[in-house]
Amino acid sequence: MNPLAVTLMMYLCLALESAVRTAVAGGGVSPYFVLPAVVMVAMFAPVQSALWTGLLAGLATDLLGVRMIDQVPTVVVGPHALGYLAAAYFTTTIRGMMMKRSIFAWVFVAICAGGLAQCTVVVLMTVRSWVDGGMAWTVWGELGTRLFSALYGGAVMAGFWLCSRVMLPIMGLNEQATSRGYGRMMR
């Protein structure tokens, strides 16, 4: 895996997610770009690299977001970092069973991993809202919006599949990496 290329990819996806979210959103649902990129890396990268990529990409997403808690803008780190870590772990676990050339497999994994990540985020934020009473948080509303956004992310993943022939070699991701990395976490 080429760390520099992957970092650049994540950086661009982060910027794209911030910029495009409002432009293509409908009714509060907006596509994710970083999460499908994490899933794509997790499908091909060594396990440890995939997990760190997920964690750091999620941390960067947390650092860009600001929430109002007791009318004070606050940065909450952890929910997306752990959520994307969970998504990366899920992907690395099931990638051995995937047909990696199939677009449907890519989309399916992206949606499932995205759903898992957003559930993790919702759980952590819900606990935070209990602890910090001044935080506005509606559990079911957020969960619904985020799960629909994860579905939206499936469409983004389809786009990544179309570009995979170009992107994967640049990022140093290929089938050999997964065969080397699979099983390490099982020890």
Add this chain to the structure above:
Amino acid sequence: MNWNRVLLLVSVGLGFAAIAPARLGVGSVIRPLHLATVFAVQPSETAMNWGFRAVLPAQRPKGTLSEEAAEMLKQQLEEARREKLAMAARVESLQTQIEQLTRVLQLNPGFAVRETTPLPVDGIQSDASGTLLKVRGGSNISIPVGAIAVAERVHLIGKVVSTDALNSRVRPIVDGGAGELTGVIFANERFQSDGTTKVLQTVGDQSRLIVKLKPAEGGLTLNGISSIERGVDPSTVLAPEEGMVVRLMSDDWPRSEQMLIIGRVSRVIDTPNGRKVVVVTPAIDPRRVSEVTVRFVDSSPAGGASGGNGPVGRVAP
């Protein structure tokens, strides 16, 4: 180095940071990282924003209107405001007319109304005696010679001196050829001080003063000398003052037109013999009036000799 162990430790730390309350101050530690991330991502985000704005139509926040809809609503609001103001003015005008007509009726119960709808004044003509107002309406709507022209229902403008099929000519009361008028001033009546034609009536003193008026040179006012009525103690005669209302009380004018308003006392001049000269200015300038109502006695069998009630003309109110 065991990166798995590091990953575990970092995950636990992040889990703690995720649920730690704000009062623990975790946010103050994270803030520099937040600023650094925003600073790093912002240039790319801005560039992508420009690109998308060029390609995609601008999104309006939920609950807002498009520019066209907002413009249309603004125009409708403006029109509604204008209509509301026009209606308010109309209502006030009608209220004033009602009050003043009521007052005239109190003074002259024989004020039987047989009048046209408001007729446009098409301009001023001259004849050997002076100036005349040309009113759009003549024998086609049964206006006879001798009918009285009024403005706003109660302000005397003049008398019809000639008619043809389509027009009538009215000699204003301020015209040199109009002749003398006798007016009456009541102590308890004044024009509103803001210069409008509204008459205010106070409770109390009911004394009155008779004035004999003639059109003054210039055709703007009528001048007159106060006269003392028979049987009235001269020391108790009402002293005229500026702003007082002068009403018609003249035997050579139709009975039904008595108590119409001639104008306001605009000036009072003392004379050596103790009499007062009053200068009366019509509340509505007869030369500038744009429409008048013509009143007359209905001589047809259905109306009766004393004058029928009800309007004639193009529109029946």
